[in-house]
Amino acid sequence: MKLPDQARFSTICIHAGQEPDPTTGAIIIPIYQTSTYVQEEVGRHKGYEYARTQNPTRFALEKNLAAIEGGKAAYAFASGMAAIGAITSMLKSGDHMVVTDNTYGGTFRLFERALRQYQLSFTYVDTSRPEAIEAAIRPETKMLFIETPTNPVLRLTDLAGACEIAHRHDVRVIVDNTFASPCVQRPIEFGADMVVHSTTKYLNGHSDSIGGVVVAVRDEDIEWLKFIQNAEGAILSPFDSWLVLRGTKTLAVRMAQHNLNGQLLAEFLEGHPKVKQVLYPGLPSHPQHELAKRQMRGFGGMIAFDVGTKEAAYSVCKRVRLMALAESLGGVETLISHPAAMTHASVPPERRAAIGLTDSLVRISAGIEDPADLIDDLRQALD
Numbered sequence: 001m002k003l004p005d006q007a008r009f010s011t012i013c014i015h016a017g018q019e020p021d022p023t024t025g026a027i028i029i030p031i032y033q034t035s036t037y038v039q040e041e042v043g044r045h046k047g048y049e050y051a052r053t054q055n056p057t058r059f060a061l062e063k064n065l066a067a068i069e070g071g072k073a074a075y076a077f078a079s080g081m082a083a084i085g086a087i088t089s090m091l092k093s094g095d096h097m098v099v100t101d102n103t104y105g106g107t108f109r110l111f112e113r114a115l116r117q118y119q120l121s122f123t124y125v126d127t128s129r130p131e132a133i134e135a136a137i138r139p140e141t142k143m144l145f146i147e148t149p150t151n152p153v154l155r156l157t158d159l160a161g162a163c164e165i166a167h168r169h170d171v172r173v174i175v176d177n178t179f180a181s182p183c184v185q186r187p188i189e190f191g192a193d194m195v196v197h198s199t200t201k202y203l204n205g206h207s208d209s210i211g212g213v214v215v216a217v218r219d220e221d222i223e224w225l226k227f228i229q230n231a232e233g234a235i236l237s238p239f240d241s242w243l244v245l246r247g248t249k250t251l252a253v254r255m256a257q258h259n260l261n262g263q264l265l266a267e268f269l270e271g272h273p274k275v276k277q278v279l280y281p282g283l284p285s286h287p288q289h290e291l292a293k294r295q296m297r298g299f300g301g302m303i304a305f306d307v308g309t310k311e312a313a314y315s316v317c318k319r320v321r322l323m324a325l326a327e328s329l330g331g332v333e334t335l336i337s338h339p340a341a342m343t344h345a346s347v348p349p350e351r352r353a354a355i356g357l358t359d360s361l362v363r364i365s366a367g368i369e370d371p372a373d374l375i376d377d378l379r380q381a382l383d
Ligand SMILES: Cc1ncc(COP(=O)(O)O)c(C=O)c1O
Pocket: 079, 080, 081, 082, 104, 106, 107, 147, 151, 176, 178, 179, 197, 198, 199, 200, 210, 211, 212, 328
């Protein structure tokens, strides 16, 4: 089995990093559930000494994810937050980071409540405005951390433009690509230096694992990530590595259906009299629809919509029958949530207001069910 050099996306997803198991020829990488490896004599071994440092199942996933994102190397962590934490460990006290103002609530919490204690500073700006990025960069700025589309208001950042500005100031660009998935958007192609994912979401895709990954392109970043993964030890387990590997094999076909269902639900919602506004990059009414067409292949499965009042939003969340009321996203089953009270409850109300995250907003992570069933469910909940 040899992956052709010019292999296309879905082929890469299925085959990259997937050598048949050397012992048995098993086509699927086994779960190497071991803590250590027997050595032949002191200093003579097969390249595996201790499983925090080396594990074949995790290595296979890391190779697979590096190829899928178009990076040089990848490191898998125990959660998306652990992966983001590993990136921030590159900073030294006094350093500064510019961050998308509508970043995931847990990222904001890590930066503000934990990392500020180490004399790191953060400026949150609307990165959809290039002039806001430029204005926020200071001599001590080392990183620009972007989420696009943002959660849950689905605002986009022009990745090529943002990378051009940051690199002019010698600032690293990190993109949290969890919301889009590498099937929809590959930030390294636009110049990003590192891509981070919560693999919990689309990459695993089946709502049965928590994990994270950092994909990097620069040698010094790769060296540090490898070091810190082992030094801090927040590794992804063999079983979770195996689950995510199984997930990436179907990433392309799953994303095609997520994209379709996202589009159809957004169009249905836009035509419903009780819905005031729909936020979805695939709708011509989205203010950055043209950028979405340039930067994304498909528009993803995340939709947010405004039903006018908090009571109406709670009512929709309560009345759906097929959709599950739950946090998280990117799984095969459709989830609905109330971001202000759930995923973004840790974001102070005045910050929520500043980014347009109102109490009347409902978020949907469109799964891959038959779209007609999802539309029927939403119709009965809204009516
Ligand atoms: C965009 C984004 N980044 C990072 C995370 C954190 O990932 P995890 O929950 O796997 O730690 C999440 C989780 O919801 C997320 O939505």
